Amino acid sequence: MEPVGLAVGLVGLFSTCMDVVQRFDSYRTAGRDSRQLDAQLNATMHLFEKWGEGVGIGNGELSDDHHPDLDNPRTYAVVQGLLNSIKDFSSTSNEPSSPKGLQKTPSFPLSGDPSTHGSKISRWQKTTWALRGKLKQTSHVQALASLVSDLYNVVSPDTASTSPKALTRNPSFKDLSINPSEQPYAVDIRELLRKIEEEMEAEKIRDLHLWLGAPPPNDVFNDSNDKRVQETCEWMLHRNEFIEWQKPSSSSKLLWIKGPAGFGKTVLCARIVQELERTAQEPVAYFFLSSRYDGRDDPFSAIRAWLTMMIQRSPAARDIVTKTRLSQHEPLASQATILRAFRELIGGVPGCILVLDGLDECTRMTNTDTKSVPHFLQELRIAITNTTTKILISSRGDPVIQQGISDFTGYSEYTIIPDDVGPDLMAYSSELVKAKLPNKDEPTRASIAQKMKTRSEGQFQWVKLQEGSLRKGRSRKQLEREIDETPSGLDSLYDREWNRINTMGDSDKERALSLLRWTAFALRPLTVYEITEAVLLTEDMDELPVDEMPDCVDQDYVDSMILELCGSLIEVRHVSSSESIEHPERIQESEEDSVGFQEVHLSHFSVKEYLLLKTFPGTGTLLSGEKLRVVNERIHENTLAKHILRFIGFPEAWENFLDNDQEATWRFMSYVTGEIINCFRLKTISLDLQQALNTFFTSENKTWGFIRKFIASKILDGQPDIQETSVSPLVMAIFCGLEDTVTYLIHEQSCDVEDRSLGDQRYHLR
DSSP: OOHHHHHHHHHHHHHHHHHHHHHHHHTOOOSGGGHHHHHHHHHHHHHHHHHHHHHTEETTEEOTTOOGGGGSHHHHHHHHHHHHHHHTHHHHHOSOOOGGGOTTSOOOOOOSOGGGSTTSOOHHHHHHIIIIIHHHHHHHHHHHHHHHHHHHHHSOGGGSOOSTTOOOOOOOHHHHHTOGGGOHHHHHHHHHHHHHHHHHHHHHHHHHHHHHTOOOOOSHHHHHHHHSOTTOSOGGGGSHHHHHHHOTTOSOOEEEEEOOTTSOHHHHHHHHHHHHHHHOSSOEEEEEOOTTSTTTTOTTHHHHHHHHHHHHHOHHHHHHHHHHHHTOOOSSOOHHHHHHHHHHHHHHSTTOEEEEEOGGGOTTSSOOSTTSHHHHHHHHHHHHTTSOOEEEEEEOOOHHHHHHHHTSTTEEEEEOOHHHHHHHHHHHHHHHHHHHOTTSOHHHHHHHHHHHHHHHTTOHHHHHTTGGGOOTTSOHHHHHHHHHHSOSSHHHHHHHHHHHHHTSOHHHHHHHHHHHHHHHHSSSOEEHHHHHHHTTOOTTOSSOOGGGSOSOOSHHHHIIIIIHHHGGGEEEEOOOHHHHHHOHHHHHHHHHOTTTTSEEEESSHHHHHHHTTSOOTTOOOSOOHHHHHHHHHHHHHHHHHHHHHHHTTSGGGGTTGGGTOTTOSOTHHHHHHHTTTTTTOOSSOOHHHHHHHHHHTSTTOTTHHHHHHHIIIIISTTOTTSOGGGOOHHHHHHHTTOHHHHHHHHHTSOOOTTOOTTTTOOOOOO
């Protein structure tokens, strides 16, 4: 064969290779998890094309001034072999292991995240690819890059003819991967790849967060630090019990700080966490359990929260939890899986420090099931045995907690007494008096602060509840008399407010009790707008009480129609940051209408406990103590559920809401739809509520058109396998976990048990 014939023979082979590489490129996913390898593949393809141009091969033709080495038979044979290897690349590599190529990834049941269904790439598919598929695809891309690099080494464009048409040297793949200092663009590419790696890692962490299922972050920790008076809460850091517990060599693995209600335990615990994060070399995780936020009904939420915080702060912890995640196909980790991951983490990461505040606020304090506080403490004790983990728990001295903690080997406890918090109480009282009575001289303010501190008997909450009586127009004598006449102890203070409410006129009394009920037993804190509408609802109303709505929701309305009615039992706060994240529309609205978007809270957790022992309309009973609390709580929950059911039965309630209209008639609908699944998942459903549910979940319900639209647009948006217009009452009842209603619909209403209006999903009653 003539020399020129040799070079011509490479033209067709080179064109075939270009086609193969381009087809390989078409398999790539657009998902950001594979962008790093996409960038490497782009670089390789670019260099391959430039090599062809540099040696005189391009557009299916051989240049007259092609590289002379291509006419050398020996060089020709080597180049031909390399090009044949590139041509055969598709048959040896198949499709890259991109997220879309993960055909064996298990499909998960329906969850609240639409992105995990249909043709979209799920978070876990991306993460699985990042952990397993990346190595395979990396080897493919690197193999291709190596072949292209060999072409540069065998026939380098550097040594081409120096005629006027000679091509300048193109950068080789080695320039990109080995010696970036010689090629400025290589530094940019490396920086890009580094950022892509960071994005992939962040995506993996986000998926782990979803899988762990920790409750949304609340503001208790930050709020407690913000409200703490400077230089207070330092006393605990110098107590022998705390110092001894901190020592790595100490046999004390668990420290229980306990004290009566209102003694500032949460603020103290927040200060301890601050100090631990500042001084500890080991990873620190904390959870502030609160009756106001998610997680209050499951103590194991603390472990989920600890794990979530640990994977964010410790790469070793993240690797351990990731390993557990890879072995599970469940979209949300079960309690058993969480416990296994927790045991493996604290066994693999020495010296973990875990803090839990407010365990006594858990609603499962006296339960005996697997989500009870006693079972939680038992599992916690088993998990930390033979580890170096340290745990600090802050709560009231509840007998249930006392019993569970006493089973720990090597535990210590500290009981807060009034003398411990005396100096802090004086500082807090002085700060409060200074803010409320700026017109009084220093001796007067000091005298009032001292009197409040003395009368409080160690309770910060008692001092806080005096805020309303500190009026600038009162004389020193009047202020002192008001404090002297205030009963000591929180229950005595609450008694005074309760008795005042019961002496009101019928209208004000009914409204005050409704405010207290919604504030204490709603599934999340209600805004002023929401509770304004909620208190107007009754279970037997024939129409929505539009005429009862206030003309304006401003500060005067809040003062006169909420705070003055309920006194010190209720307070209004600005929207928490966690709520702003979950409901971004509140951020936009609150700038213009901040009063309406403030949240209504009980002034203290002890208020809810107090209310559970009081008789509301419909809660009269001869029971007492804990049994009375349980019965009353169930009555309150059923009452609110009946009000909600009645509310969403009116078509007018849905007006404008489904169109995302900011001027929607009823803002309370935001609460109802956000909690629609949980509103009816009650421990005990009364007979009248069950009858109302059965009636509501029939096809004759005139609001089903709105409900279907809501499910399609708000819950199942983006699910291509779901028949959006045909979600049936049966499926909705199953969605809400209403077993008795499902039974009624099947047996009494002859509903289709083969209903597939949610595609191929399998339904589970909880």
